[in-house]
Amino acid sequence: MKATRIKWFSALGLAICIFLDGAISQQLAGQLFTNGAKLVPELTTLWLLATAFFEDEIHVPTYWFAIVAGIVFDLFYAGYWGIYLFIFPVVVWLARTLRQYLPVNLFATLLVGFLGFAIQPLFSWIALRLIGLTSVSLADFMVVSLAPTLALNEVLLMIFYLPLRKLYLRHN
Amino acid sequence: MHRFFSSRRLVIVALSVITCLGLMTLSVAVRNRRSTPPVVQQFGNDVAGFADRVVSLPADGIGAGANSLAQLLNTYDENQKLKQQVDQMAQDKVRLQTAEQENKELRQEAKLNKSLSDYQSLTASVIARTPSSWQSQLIIGKGSANGVKKNMPVLAGKGLIGRVVEVNQTNSKVELISDDNENANRFAIQVTSKKGETVNGIVTGYDADKNVLEMGQITTKTKLENGDQVATSGLGGVTPKGLYVGKVVGITNDDYGHASKVAIRPAGKLGSVNIVTVAAKNQAGDE
Numbered sequence: 021m022k023a024t025r026i027k028w029f030s031a032l033g034l035a036i037c038i039f040l041d042g043a044i045s046q047q048l049a050g051q052l053f054t055n056g057a058k059l060v061p062e063l064t065t066l067w068l069l070a071t072a073f074f075e076d077e078i079h080v081p082t083y084w085f086a087i088v089a090g091i092v093f094d095l096f097y098a099g100y101w102g103i104y105l106f107i108f109p110v111v112v113w114l115a116r117t118l119r120q121y122l123p124v125n126l127f128a129t130l131l132v133g134f135l136g137f138a139i140q141p142l143f144s145w146i147a148l149r150l151i152g153l154t155s156v157s158l159a160d161f162m163v164v165s166l167a168p169t170l171a172l173n174e175v176l177l178m179i180f181y182l183p184l185r186k187l188y189l190r191h192n
Numbered sequence: 193m194h195r196f197f198s199s200r201r202l203v204i205v206a207l208s209v210i211t212c213l214g215l216m217t218l219s220v221a222v223r224n225r226r227s228t229p230p231v232v233q234q235f236g237n238d239v240a241g242f243a244d245r246v247v248s249l250p251a252d253g254i255g256a257g258a259n260s261l262a263q264l265l266n267t268y269d270e271n272q273k274l275k276q277q278v279d280q281m282a283q284d285k286v287r288l289q290t291a292e293q294e295n296k297e298l299r300q301e302a303k304l305n306k307s308l309s310d311y312q313s314l315t316a317s318v319i320a321r322t323p324s325s326w327q328s329q330l331i332i333g334k335g336s337a338n339g340v341k342k343n344m345p346v347l348a349g350k351g352l353i354g355r356v357v358e359v360n361q362t363n364s365k366v367e368l369i370s371d372d373n374e375n376a377n378r379f380a381i382q383v384t385s386k387k388g389e390t391v392n393g394i395v396t397g398y399d400a401d402k403n404v405l406e407m408g409q410i411t412t413k414t415k416l417e418n419g420d421q422v423a424t425s426g427l428g429g430v431t432p433k434g435l436y437v438g439k440v441v442g443i444t445n446d447d448y449g450h451a452s453k454v455a456i457r458p459a460g461k462l463g464s465v466n467i468v469t470v471a472a473k474n475q476a477g478d479e
Contacts, residue, residue, distance in 0.1 A: 036247055042320030042331070043248035047255030049321055050463030055400050058325040095233055096240040097322040099223060099329065099358050099365050102215030106208060144324060150213070151220050154326040154372035165325035 023078050026191045030071050030080050037063040038092050057168040062140050064089050065111055066177055069136045072115035073129060074188035086112040103147045110143070111136045126181055130174060137173040141166050223358065234360045241331065241363040244320050255464075311432035313347075314338060314470040319363065328368040328376075330354075332468055335362045340470055343430050345379070348468045349461030351436040352379065352424065356470065369398055369405065370462050377405060381437055382425035383454065389414045392425050393454075395437075403462075404441060404455040416443055422456050432473040 044061045045052060052059045068089065072082045086108035093104035115132055122128040145161050148154040156165075222229065229237070316334035334340050336359045344356045346366045354368040354376065369377040377398045383391045396408040407422075420440040426433025442455035 035243065039244045039247035039320070040251065041323040042244060043251035045323040046248070046318055046321035046330070047251055047464060049465070053325070053328070053463070055403065060323050060325055062323070091236070092240055095236045096244070096331065097320070097329070098324070098327060099219075099229075100216055101219040102212035105215070106212040109208070141325060145326065147212075147216060148326050148372070151216050152374075153220075155374070156326060156372060161325075169325070 023191065026078055026188070027080050029187075030067075031085065034064065034067050034071075034085055034089060037067040038089055042097060056164065058165045059168045059172040060141065060165070061176075062137055062169065062173045063176070064093070064108070065136055065140050066133070066173060066180065068108060068111055069115045069133055070129075070177075070180065070184045072112045073119055073132055074124065074185055076124075076188065078188070078191060082112045082116070083109055100151070100153075103144055106147075107140055107143045111139055114139065124185070126178075129181055129185075130177060133174055133177040134170065137170050137177075138166065141169050229358055229360065237358075237360040238335075238362050241319060241333070241360070244331070245333070248319060252466075256466075259464075311435075311471045311473050314340065314472060316340075316364075316468055316470060318465055318468060326372045328354075328371040328462070329357070330366040330368065330465065330468065332364055332366055332470075333362070334470065335360045335364050337361050339472060340364050341430065341472070344473075345424065345431045345435055345471050346468050347435060347460060347471060348465040349459065351438055351459030353458070353460035353462055353465065353468065355379075355431075366468065368462055369395070369458060369460075370400060370403075379431060379437070380425045380427045380429070381407060381422055381456075382433075383407070383416055383420050383422050383440060385414055385416055385420050387415075391416060392427065395456075399455070402455070404457055405438065407454040407456060408452070410452060410454065416440060416454060418442065426473075430473050432471055435471060 041061050041063050044063075052061070068082065068086055071080055071085065075082065087105065090105035090108040093108070094101045098104065114136055118128075118132050118135075122132070141161070145154065145156065145165070149156075314334060316332040316338075318330045319333045320331040322329040322331075332340075332346075340356055340359050342356055342359050345352055346354050346356060352369070354366050354371070356364050357367045358365040367373060367376045369379075371377075374397075377395045379395045381393055381395055383393070385391070391410060391412050391414050393407045393410050395405050397406040398404075399406060418440055422437040422440060424431050424433060424435040424437060436459055438456045438458040438460075440454055441457045444453040444455075
């Protein structure tokens with residue numbers, strides 16, 4: 021019973037995160053996307069990572085979550101198919117794999133977050149380079165996009181760590 | 193400890209990479225060729241758009257609150273300046289009305305029913321922005337049901353900010369001129385010099401570091417200066433004539449003294465935009 025409730029909670033949280041990403045980007049565009057630094061909010065990635073890393077015995081269908089999130093991102097935000105559809109399952113796979121080797125604490129979570137948050141800009145950059153929609157160089161990508169985005173999302177993860185961890189622990 | 197890459201997993205990874213690459217290539221082709229996305233995509237986007245409005249409502253409220261607080265702080269200064277401008281406005285308005293009337297009469301005389309500068313404007317609210325460093329796209333709350341068509345130019349603030357790239361039933365995607373996609377800023381434009389002479393050209397690029405549009409490959413003897421006004425020329429495509437683009441901020445001359453590359457500071461608001469205007473050209477026989 022409790023496990024079902026938390027599954028619904030994860031699904032609802034994911035849906036909210038998906039649309040919050042767009043809403044935050046839109047409301048704070050002037051502050052987040054400047055020419056010197058582009059901070060992309062990755063709440064969806066954060067939610068997927070946290071769910072996959074904390075779920076333990078609950079068995080949330082994280083891969084399906086990732087696929088649905090990927091489809092919404094591709095269709096609604098990007099307008100190209102197959103970019104986020106690939107990224108989000110990889111993020112989930114990463115968290116689930118690392119869970120077997122790492123203890124679940126703040127430091128390990130931030131480490132997983134670091135890798136996960138890097139995947140989204142990295143893969144979307146590679147994908148857009150492949151289909152010729154961007155001409156940003158590797159150096160520009162690292163300094164202007166990757167570093168600020170990582171910093172922003174690590175801070176967000178630090179804030180969300182305790183409440184999310186407590187929630188999943190209580191339901192385990 | 194199990195092997196990190198079993199052969200089965202390798203096959204799955206390879207298959208998904210190939211599938212995603214295929215999907216990407218296909219969607220680029222579809223997006224460039226068709227005026228509307230496939231029905232499934234449209235339906236998905238309309239549902240997502242609806243859900244987005246539910247979630248972004250409180251976010252918009254908070255954003256609006258923060259905005260109004262910031263605006264409150266410089267209200268007094270602004271008020272002083274605006275008062276002066278309002279006086280000027282009244283005069284301009286009367287002049288504009290007279291000119292418009294005269295223009296209409298002259299056109300009737302010349303039997304010109306539709307001209308390049310005729311357009312209808314559609315106001316739409318922005319419901320989301322693509323959370324990505326490279327794709328500067330807005331999702332606006334009007335779609336084909338409201339008469340939005342692909343490639344229509346979009347304005348915000350004082351000037352042009354981009355064009356419609358995808359149209360669904362109830363929402364559309366707008367690609368901003370600051371987008372990395374090389375096609376995003378190809379607009380046919382016209383620079384008007386201080387003497388009233390015009391130079392036609394096409395926007396050839398956007399420099400993100402300097403926030404300027406570049407207009408290249410110009411061969412003309414007309415002398416352009418910084419501060420010259422730039423507007424769309426209405427030549428080719430669905431962009432009407434006379435949409436304000438920006439001001440000239442720099443000219444690089446070639447060896448012969450002809451202006452060869454012009455830098456234009458866009459007047460449109462590219463940052464946090466909440467309301468945009470879609471300009472629909474009135475084409476002959478459109479109604």
